[in-house]
Amino acid sequence: MRLSPDVPPETSAAAIAAHAYGGVLRFRDLCPAYQAEKNTPLARAFLKGIRAAGGTPGFLLKTGASDMNIVGPVWGCPILAYGPGDSSQDHTPNEHIVIEEYLRAIEVLEHALRRLEVGG
Incomplete structure (x- = not known):
């Protein structure tokens, strides 16, 4: 995912995970821009x-x-x-x-x- 330097990858991961509708999403190797x-x-x-x-x-x-x-x-x-x-x-x-x-x-x-x- 392309992130701007002011967006921590954890913030994006949490926003995406909020839409998992009961599923489980796992994120690996989060890397800030x-x-x-x-x-x-x-x-x-x-x-x-x-x-x-x-x-x-x-x-x-x-x-x-x-x-x-x-x-x-x-x-x-x-x-x-x-x-x-x-x-x-x-x-x-x-x-x-x-x-x-x-x-x-x-x-x-x-x-x-x-x-x-x-x-x-």
């Missing part, structure tokens, strides 16, 4: 990489289906998700990738990693 900082060297490197590849950068709040929810709070380091495609189609039968977007994403990643390598 994680939202990383936007103003980090990592984020700035990606913003510059997107611009360098001819794109227009922006931020999208997409929670719930990411390993970042698990490792972000534990690692305590800058983290982000980036990639080509329409994220509204992730994990659906319509998910696909446009090769030009994929190649541009490689260019962005390469640019961002080089900026991080030299410190900025």
Whole structure:
């Protein structure tokens, strides 16, 4: 389930369980949504990489289906998700990738990693 960072998973689980109509629902591995900082060297490197590849950068709040929810709070380091495609189609039968977007994403990643390598 995608949750906003301000909704504890226990709250959502309790709301869903209230509609079990006599049944029993069990929830495992409840994980709160994680939202990383936007103003980090990592984020700035990606913003510059997107611009360098001819794109227009922006931020999208997409929670719930990411390993970042698990490792972000534990690692305590800058983290982000980036990639080509329409994220509204992730994990659906319509998910696909446009090769030009994929190649541009490689260019962005390469640019961002080089900026991080030299410190900025």
